[in-house]
Amino acid sequence: MIGVLNKLLKRSPRSDNGSIVLDSARKATGGKTRTRVVMTMTVFFGIYIAITGRLVWLGFQGPSDSGPPPSRVTASRPDIVDRNGEVLATDIRTSSLFAEPRHMVDADEAIEKLATVLPEIDYEQTYKKLKSGAGFVWLQRQLTPKQQSEIMQLGIPGIGFRTEKRRFYPAGETTSYVVGLTNIDNQGISGMEKYIDDQGLADLQQSGLAVARDLKPVKLSIDLRVQHIVRDEVATAMEKYHAIAAGGVVLNIKTGEVMAMASVPDFDPNNPYNAQEKDRLNRMSAGLYEMGSTFKSFTTAMALDSGKVTMDSKFDASRPITIGRQTIRDFHGKGRVLSVPEVFIYSSNIGSAKEADVVGIEGHREFLHRLGVLEKMKTELPEVAKPTEPKVWKKVHSITAAFGHGISTTPLQTAVGCAALMNGGFLIQPTFLTRTADQAMDVAKKVVSEKTVEGMRYLYTLNAEKGSGKNARVAGYRVGGKTGTAEKVINGRYSKDVRFNAFVAAFPMDDPQYIVLTIIDEPKPEKPGMGATAGSNAAPMVANIIRRSAPMLGVKPDFGQENAATMVSY
Template sequence: MIGKLLRRASKEQDPGSIIVDGARKATGGKARNRVLMTMAVFFSIYATIAGRLVYLGSIDNDASGAPPSRVTTSRPDIVDRNGELLATDIKTASLYAEPRHIVDADEAIEKLATVLPEIDYEQTYNKLKSGAGFVWLQRQLTPKQQNDIMQLGVPGLGFRTEKRRFYPSGSTSAYIVGLTNIDNQGISGMEKYIDGQGLSDLQLSGLADPKDLAPVKLSIDLRVQHIVHDEIAVGMEKYHAIAAGAVVLNVKTGEVLAMASVPDFDPNNPYNAQDKDRLNRMSAGLYEMGSTFKSFTTAMALDSGKVSLSTKFDATRPIRIGRQTIHDFHGKGRWLTVPEVFIYSSNIGSAKEAEAVGIEGHREFLHRLGILEKMQTELPEVARPTEPKVWKQVHSITIAFGHGVSTTPLQTAVGCAALVNGGYLIEPTFLARTQEEANAVAKKVVSEKTSDAMRYVYALNAEKGSGRNARVPGYRVGGKTGTAEKVVNGRYSKDKNFNAFVAAFPMDDPQYIVLTIADEPKAEKPGMGATAASNAGIIARNIIARSAALLGVKPDFSHENGATLVSME
C-alpha cells in the first residue's frame, strides 16, 4: 500500500512520466484488441468445424448416400446331423467410391482394372462422374483384391466390411443348403426356408446378433451326401446322361439323409446357378417315373382286398384300347401271378391290376400316398405333380405302368417308403427329426399285410428280376427298375429314356430307401444296354455299398437276399 502511494505521488509530481504512461496505455489497448480479434477468428473456425462434425454425425446413412449397416444381415450357421459345418458367415470387404472426391475418373478406372479386370468401364465411369456422395463399385472382394486396391492409392475410394456366406462343402449339398444373394438374404434351398421362419424379421429389427443365432441342424449326413454326389457325377459321365440324381431316405422318420442332382453349381461362385440345366431334379423336376410306379399298382391291388399274391392275370396277348396297344417289353406270353407281374415288369399285368381296382380307386390310392399332391417339406423348390383332369380307362391303364402322370423322384421315394415301413406315409424332412416326432405326423395308408407283401416282391425282384444289378452282398437289397420313354414334342421318343431305380434295405426290416435317376442315359459301351438296370440300378448299388456302414446297417450274410414268401391268402 505505501509503495503504491509513493509511485502515485511521484507520477503526480513528474509531468513527463504522465505522458509516457499514457502512450503505454494506448499501445497496450491496441495489442489487446489484436489478440481478441485473432482469438475470435480461430474460435469461429473451430466452431465451424465442430458444427460440421456434429451435422455429419447426426444425419442418417440414407441422407448421406451410404448404404445401411450390414450388421443386421447375420445368419445362423447350418450344420449336418453330426454338426459338420455346411454354411457360415464370413467377413468381407466391399469397395465404394465418393465421386465428389475423385480427381480423375479415367485414371481411377485404369488403375482399378489392373486389380479388377472384369470391371465394367462405362458403368464405372458413369458412377464416378455422377457427383454422388456414395456409390458401390464392387461387392465382396477377396483379401488380396482389397490389399491390391489399397496399394493403388486412389483418393476417393474406400471399403466397408460386410458379411457373406461361405459353404465349406461347395457343390456337394448345393441344392439342399441353397444360396444367399449379395445382401446375405436366402434365395433358395434351406437358406430361403430359414429366412421364412423369422430370420428376415430379426434382420429388419436389428436383432440378428450372431451370438444369439443357434445353428440350424439338418437331417443330412455330409458323409453320405458326399457319396451320393460322387456316385451320380460318375454315373452321369459313365452313362453319357444329360443329368442324374439320387436320394437316401430314412423310412422310419422321413429324414432325408442325402439328396443330390447333377449338373449343379458351386454356391461359393454361383455364376451358372441360373442355367437351364441347373435344376434340383429330385424335388423340382417332374417326370413320368415308368415301371417304378408298378410298386404302387401292385400295392394298390393287394391293399384293395380284391387281389392276393396268388392271383393270376392273363398276359398272353397285348391290350388294345382305342388306338393304343399295350405290350410287354419282355413278354412271357402266359398267365402271371402278382409276384411275376412285378419281377417281369409286365405292363399288361399291371394294367389288369388297375382294372381290378377301378378308375376311382386307382386315383384315390395315388392321392392317398401323396404321389399326386404337392409335397409338404421345408425345401422351397418343390414341383406340383400333374395328372389328367378327368381319368378315363386309358389313363388308368397307362398310369398303372408309369405313363400319363408326372411326379417328382423324391415323392416317389416317399411313397415307396410307406410301402415297406409297415404302411405309414411320413412327409419328408430336411431337418433332424426324432422317431417320436415322426410317429406324430405319420399317416396309415396301407395295411401291414400289404407292406409285408411289398417287401417280399422287392426282395424277389432283386433275386430273380430286374433288380439283380443293385444287389450288395450282406445288405439284403430289394427294389424296382423304371425305364420310361420321354415325351418329346408331344410324342414318346424311342431313343430318349428317363431311368429310375428304387431300392430298399435291409429287406427283412427296411431302414432306408435309395432312389436313383439317370436322364437320357446311353449304353456305357457299344453292345451294352441302356435300361435302368444297366445304369440307375448300378448307381444305387454303389451308393448302398459305400454308405450302408455309415448309416449303421450291419452286414448279414446268413440269408443272402432270400425272399421269404408271405401268406398267399
Template sequence: MPLPTLPFPPFRKRARTEAEAPFVRREPVSGNRVRFKIAMVAFCSIYAIIGGRLVWWGAKPSDGGGYHGFAQVVADRPDLVDRNGEVLATDIKTASLFAEPRRILDPDEATELLTGVLPDLNARQLRTKLASGAGFVWLKRELTPKQQQQIFELGIPGIGFRTEKRRFYPGGNTASHIIGAVNVDNQGIAGMEKYIDDQGLRDIQNLGLAGKSELEPVKLSIDLRVQHIMRDELAAAMVRYKALAAGGVILDVETGEVLAMASLPDYNPNEPAEALKKENLNRMSAGVFEMGSTFKSFTTAMALDSGKVKITDVFNTNPFYVQGFTIKEFHSKHRPLSVPEIFQYSSNVGSAHEADIVGVEGHQAFLTRLGILSRMKTELPEVATPTQPKVWKKINSMTIAYGHGVATTPLQTAVGAVALMNGGYLIPPTFLPRTKEEADKLKKQVVSKRVSDEMRYLYDLNGERGSGRSAQVSGYRVGGKTGTAEKVVNGRYSGNKKFNAYLASFPIDAPRYVVLVVIDEPQVEEGKSNAQAAANAAPTAGAIIRRSAALLKVKPVFKEQGNSLLVSY
C-alpha cells in the same frame, strides 16, 4: 503525439432521479443466467440439426441411384451343419470396395487404375459412378485379399474398403441343391438357406438382433459322408453311361429324414449365379418326370390293399384294346402271370388289369393318399407340382398303372415307397433332424401292414431274381423295382430317349432305408445290349449302398456257406 480532439463530447449515461426509479423493472441476476442457458441450448440444437442434415445430404447420391448414404451392414447368419456337426455353410469376413465420388480428384485416372486391378468392371459405368459427385457408391463386393492389397497400394483418394460377411461353403458342390445359396447381402435365395430366412431369420436381422454370438448352428438331417458318396457315384454314372443328368436320394423309413440327396449337373454355391443355369435344376424335387415301371410298386400295393386282388391271383397278359389304344407287353412271357410274376417281369398288361379291377376313382384316390399327385410339403422351397390328366378315363388309369400319364418328382416317388416298406405309414420328408417319436406323431396309415409285408416280399423277389439283381450288395439284401420310361419329345414318346430309375430298399427283411437313383438319357454302355434301368440305374444304386451302408449303421448279414470248420491259432 497528442490524441485528436473529438467533434462531440463523449456520451455519459444520465443518472436516474428518485422519481424515475420506481418505474424501472429490476430483475435478479439468476434470471439472466437462465435465459442465457436456454439461448445456448437452442443455438446448439439448431446447428446440430443443420450439421446432421448436411452430413446426410453429403452422403446421399446426387443422381438418385440405388446407393444408400451409408452401406447396409450385412447381417450374420447361423452356420449350417450336417447331422454329425460337420460345417456345411459359415460366414467369413471379406472386403468390399466403395468410393466417395465427391472426393475423387481425377475420375479418368481412377477408372484406369481400378480396371487395371479389376478388369471385370465396366470402365464406362465405373467412370460414370466416380464422376457422379455422390457421397457413397459401391464399386465391387467381395474382393480377394490380393485385390484389396493391390488397390490399397494405388493410393487413390476417395477409394476405401468395408469389411463385410460372406457366406462360405467348404464342401462346394457336394450338397448344393440342399443347402442352397445366398445373395450378395447374405440373404438366403435358395435351398435351406432360404428356408431359415423364411422361418424368421430375416425378421430378426432387420431388427438388428441377429448377432453371431446369439445364433445357434442349424443342423440338417443329411450325413455329409453319405452325401459325398451319393454325388460321387452319380458323377461316375453320368460319365460311364454318357447321361444327360442323374440324381438320387436316401430316406430313413422310420423318420422320413433325408440322409442324402443329389442332382447332377449341380453348382458351386460359392458362385450362386451358376444355380440359374437351366441344366443345374434340382431334378429330385423341382423336376417332374414319368417314373416308368417304378409306378408298378404303387399299382400292385393299391390292388392288394383294395381287397379285390390277392397275391396268389393270376392274370391274362395277352395284348388288348381299350378306347382305341393297345395295351401290350414290352417283353411278353406269352402266358398268364401271377401277381408276383407281374411284378418280377414288369408286366404292363398285368398292371393295367390290376388298375382296372380297382377302378378309375379308386386309382386316383390311392395315388392322392400316397402324396404322389399333390405338391409335396417339405423345407426346400424348390418343389414342383406333379401333373396328371385333367379328366381321368379308363385308358388313363391303365397307362398310369405302368408309369405313363402322370409326372411326379423323384423325391415324392421315394416318399411313397417308404410307406410301402415301413408297415404302411406315409411320413412327410424332412431335411431337418427328426426322432422316431416325432415322426410317429406325423405319420398316416395309407396301406395295411399286410400289404407292406407283401410289398417287401415282392421287392426281395425282384432283387434276387428280377431286374434288381445288378443292385445286389453282399450282406445287405437289396430289394427294389426298376423303371424305364420313354421321354416325351414334341408331344410324342421318344424310343431312344429314356428316363431310368431304380427304387430300392435295404435290408429288405427289415427295411431301414429307401434309395432311389435316376439316370436321365443314358446311352448303351460298351459291352451291354441295352440302356434299360437294370443296366445303369440299378448298379448305381448298388454302388451307393455298398459304400454307405456301414456309415448308415446297417450291419451286414452273410448266409452260411455250408458246414465249415473254423480254426483259430
C-alpha cells in the same frame, strides 16, 4: 495501461509505511474477470446446446447419401451344419470397395488405376458412377484380400473399403442343391438358406438383431459322408452312361429324414456363375417325370390293399391291351397268364393295367393321392414341383398310370411313397431337419395295411433275387427294389430310344431302414452292344451307394440270410 495505473496511484491512499493501497483496483479487476468467465461459459454452453440439438435433429432424419448405406451384408447368418456337426455353410468377412464421387479428384485416372487390379471393371458404368456427384456408390463387392491390398497401394482419393459378411460353403458342389446359396446381399435365395430366411431370419437382419453369438447353428438331417457318396456316384454315372443328368436320394424310412440328396449337373455355391443355367435344376424335388415301372410298386400295393387281389390272383398277359388308339404291350412279354409276383418281377404292363382295372378309375386316383405322389410335397426345401395329372381321369389314364405313364411327379415323392409301403404303411412327409421316430409318428398318416406292407416287402426282395433288380444287390445288406424304364416324350410322341430310368430300393429287407432311389436321364449304353435300361444303369448306382454308405448309416451286414424271399400267407 500506464495512464490507467497513474490514475489509480494518484487516487489510492497510502499506508502508514508509505505502501500504496490497491483494494479498489483489485475489486475492479476481479469483477471484470468474473464477467469474462461467465461470458465464456455462456458461449461454450450455447455451442454445446447447438451441437446437441443438431445431433437430435439428425437422429430423426432418414439416411443420407453421404456414406455407406445400411446393409444386411453386415448382419450375421447362422451356421448350417450336417447331422454330425460338420459345417456346411458359415459367415466369413470380406471387403467391398466404394467411392464418394463428391470427393473424387480425377474419375478417368481412378478408373485406369482400378483396372490394373480389377480388369473386369465396366468402364462406362463406373465412369457414370464416379461422375454422378453422389455421396456414396458401390464399385466392387466382395474383394479378395490381395485385391484390397493392391487397391490400397494405388492411393486413389475418394474411395474406401467396407467390411461385410458373405457365405462360405466348405462342401462346395456336394451340397449345393440342399444347402442352397445367398445373393451378394447375403439373402438366402435357394435351398435351406432361403428356408432359414423365410422362418424369420430376414426380419432379424432388417431389425439389426441378427447377432452372431445369438444365432444357433441350423442342424440338417443330411449326413455329409453319405451326401458325398451319393453325389460322387451320380456324377460318375452321368459320365459313364453318357446321360444329360442324374440324381439320387437316401431316405430314412422310419423318420422321413433325407440323409443325402444330389442332382447333377450342379454348381459351386462359392462361385455360382452358372447356377441359373437351364440344366442346373434340383431334379430330385423340382423335376417332374413319368417315373415308369417304379409306379408298379403303387399299382400292386393298391391292388393288394383293396382286398380284391391276393398273391394268388392271376392276370392274363397273353395279348396286348388296345384302348382307343393306344396298344399296351409288355417289353419282354411272357405271352401267358401271370401271378401277382410274376406281374411284378417281369414288370408286365398288361398285368399292371389289369390290376388297376380291378380297383377302378376313381379308386386308382384316390390311392395315388393318398400316397402323396400327386400332391405338392410339403417339406422345408423351397424348390418343390407340383405333380401333374389329367384333369378328368378316364380308363386310358388309369391304365397308363398303372405303369408310370401319363402322370408326372418328383423322384423324391416317389421315394417317400415307396417308404410308406416298407415302414408299416405310414406316409411321412420328408424333412431336411433332424427328426426322431416319435416326432415322425406325430405327423405320420396311415395309408396302407400291415398285410400290404408284408406283401410289398416280399415282392421287393423277390425282384432283386429273380427279377430286374439283380444288379442292385449288395452282399450282406438284403436289398430289394423295383426298376423303372420310361420312354420320354419327344415331339409329342413316346420315343423308344430316349429314356428316363430309375431304381427304387429298400434295405435291409428283413426290417427296412432306408430307401435309396436313383435316376438317370437319357442314358446311353456304357459300351456298344450293352443295354441302357434301368437294370443296367440305375440299379448299379443304387448298389454302389448302399455298398459305400451302409456302414456309415449304422446298418450292419448279415451274410446269413441273403435275399431270403419268404412268401407271406394270404
